[in-house]
Amino acid sequence: MAAETLRHNCGVMGIWNDDNAAELVFHGLYSLQHRGQESAGIVSADDGRFYRHFGMGTLTQVFSGPDTLKKLKGRSAVGHNRYSTTGSSSQYNIQPLVAELRDGPVAIAHNGNLVNTQKIRRQLQEDGAIFHSTTDSEIIVHLMARSKHNMVRDKLLEAIQKVEGAYSITVLSDHALYAARDPYGWRPLCIGRKGDAWGVASETCAFDLLGYEYIQDVNPGELVVLNGSGMKVIRFAEPKRTFHCIFEHVYFSRPDSRVAGEYIDKYRRRMGKNLSEEHPVEDADIVISVPDSSNTAALGYASRSGTRFEMGLIRNHYVGRTFIQPTQTMREMGVRLKFNPVGGVLKDRKVVVVEDSIVRGTTLKKLATLLRKAGAKELHVRVSSPPIRFPCYYGMDFPSKSELIANGKSEEEIRQHIGVDSLGYLSVEGLLASVPQSEGVGYCTACFTGEYPIPLRDDEESGSKLRYKNANGDETS
Ligand code: 5GP
Ligand code: MG
Secondary structure (H helix, E strand, O other): OHHHHHOOOEEEEEEEOOOOHHHHHHHHHHHOHHHOOOEEEEEEEEOOEEEEEEEEOOHHHHOOOOOOOOOOOOOEEEEEEEOOOOOOOOHHHOOOEEEEEOOEEEEEEEEOOEOOHHHHHHHHHHOOOOOOOOOOHHHHHHHHHHOOOOOHHHHHHHHHOOOOEOOEEEEEOOOOEEEEEOOOOOOOOEEEEEOOEEEEEOOOHHHHHHOOEEEEEOOOOEEEEEEOOEEEEEEOOOOOOOOEEHHHHHHHOOOOOEEOOEEHHHHHHHHHHHHHHHOOOOOOOEEEEOOOOOHHHHHHHHHHHOOEEOOOEEEOOOOOOHHHOOOHHHHHHHHHHHEEEOHHHHOOOEEEEEEOOOOOOHHHHHHHHHHHHOOOOEEEEEEOOOOOOOOOOOOOOOOOHHHOOOOOOOHHHHHHHHOOOEEEEOOHHHHHOOOOOOOOOOEEOHHHHOEOOOOOOOHHHHOOOOOEEOOOOOEEO
16 A cells, blocks of 8 residues: 555645635646646635535546535635546545644645655554555644644644655645745745735746745745744755755646746756757757647757757647556557647658657657658657656656666667657756756756665565665665
């Protein structure tokens, strides 16, 4: 059971002190739908009472019933989109989690993955705790419940100092909205404002839709308290070198979201430019993307190489992400459902196909066949990230090592498997040169390099004897 909970990335959203807070959270989560389509939930608070609605599926599926949002009364609310995982699709895991603590109720929405939960969970269970879900997020609730402190702020501070790993969380109590980010800053989290109202969101694109102003990121190791007295920032851990997930910049976050004040669009264009420098294609006729995730990188490639950008593939926007399909057959069908080539653009052309990442290789293998059938003369695939060879323990839903196409295969073997004329990946150096670098800022590149910044402590119970390297590069298990 534990292994099922190891992979999830999600979207979180919170509003404090605004009319129809639940409706605002709904719309914020709508902008964050790309961060998770497996389940959704919103909890609102009104005068000491908490209201909750949740379910499996996308936001519009979960909130399709008449008046579901109206029933979530109050001027504050938190919500959560849960990402598709490899098997833990259970309604017990839907967030936000709600708990009745000694001094009142709290709701908690968590994005990230904790790495030391099994030990804590076992200890808590030995002490009599009853868990309702398999999510690691519930551990934080239990730790808060056991805290001897009276204030939610102090309970939360105590709880997060006991857990390790990736967490960007927002907690709602009757008295405040809280936002906390782990000391390494794996997952994003930011604060927005509109007059006396406050917002917390995984990405800034959620604030744009609500007309909230993006104020700042929650810095790694900080707890932000938002209430009638305004915003208070509490540092709970010494600043460390960060391990921002670089895959957020490659794929996961929206390009119209900002990090440290800059659009992710800019980083992605740089990835495309650096990719073009590292792997040029001579005399190419056109550059195409695999919409939508590689659009921006493809534009960067096209502008640096001086090759025309074209829309060679049209995406059906009503098909969910291919990853969600549980079986390989359905996944393959999904690719065909999702993309259709534009023959007139491709016919007799030497085509550069820019893709943001190759995971299992399913998308590109299928696309290569489709693009050739549509008349493309040559296909040169350029990937704006390095080969993904290692699983992620901090929130990305990558499959097991054996399913990753780059695990144990050379680039030439991958090229043959996909069936294209050439293949080039952006180097780790090229990728790091595309994202902001400053003192104290570092990135987690474990999926490409196998260098895991924090060791996974729980694998003994999940049954998998995974090997990993710690921050010093020592291999351990
Ligand atoms: P593949 O078909 O090689 O298994 O996956 C590559 C495709 O999936 C790319 O188009 C990429 O944009 C997308 N992708 C990469 N990582 C993820 C992920 O974590 N979740 C989802 N849903 N798609 C991903
Ligand atoms: Mg894609």
